[in-house]
Every structure is written in structure tokens, then in C-alpha cells.
Amino acid sequence: MKPTHIADCVRSNLETYLRDLGSSEPHSMYGMVVAAVEKPLLELVMQRADNNQSKAAQWLGLNRNTLRKKLLEHKLIH
Template sequence: MSHNNDKNNGSHNEISLCVTQALDRYFSDLDGEKPVGIYDMVIREVEKPMLQSVLRQTRGNQTQAAEILGMTRNTLRRKLTEHGLL
């Protein structure tokens, strides 16, 4: 396994840990209330900062950002519009 893959796996594990800790806090803070719509909430909360970070890395180049994200440029533009990032 290459060093780059090790670095990516470490980042992935760190992101997973952050999401897990945030969800644990969320459930703890519910104080007995029933959680609803967790999937959509997490996607919404994670997607915007991810898009912003990738765009910063590509200095706003949407074609490169779409490639990094593994989506078409049209899909990226739709997501940017949904999050008010255009």
C-alpha cells in the first residue's frame, strides 16, 4: 500500500470519527425526543463544507472539483446552487 493511500485512509477514519462523535452528541442532546430525518440532516450538514473545501483546493475550478468529487460538472453545479455557493 502506498503512502498516499495510508494518508487517505487516515483522513477517512478521522472524518468518520468526527461524524460519529457529532451524532453521539446529537443523540445525547435529544433528551428523550425521537430523532427524525437523520440521514438527510447529516448529508446536508456534511455536503456544503465538503464542496467548499474541494473548491478551495481547486481554486474554484469546477471541472477539477467535479473530478475530485467523482461527479459530473452538471451535478456539482446543481449541488452548488442548492447550497447557495454559486
């Protein structure tokens, strides 16, 4: 069985989203998709990095302060 790529999953879900909208126009799709993908990404990376923000930031290619800001935005830390 061929593995499913993340991009294929996103594309399929977006097609369903747009189809379900019918004649309504979408709104703020970019932010919706980024938030939907970003939170689980941060959760999984933080879990794998044993909640070490420096290590997680390095794995993600982010500055540690940027990671901390994103963790706060998604209410993954206080």
C-alpha cells in the first residue's frame, strides 16, 4: 500500500470543505489551515522532544522564542 502524503490529505480535506460550502464563499482559509496543521505539529514535536523547547525549536527550524509564542497561541503552555 502506498503511504499517504500529508499534502494529499490536506488537499482532499480542502476539496471536501469547499464542496460542503456549496455556493458559499470561503473565509480566512489560510489561517484555518495553518492553525489546523500547526497545533498537532507542535504537540507531537514537543512530546517527542520531552517538552524541551530548545530541542523542539531546532527540530522545527524555528527560533526558540518563536516556538514559545506559537505554543502560547495554541494554549499548549501557560
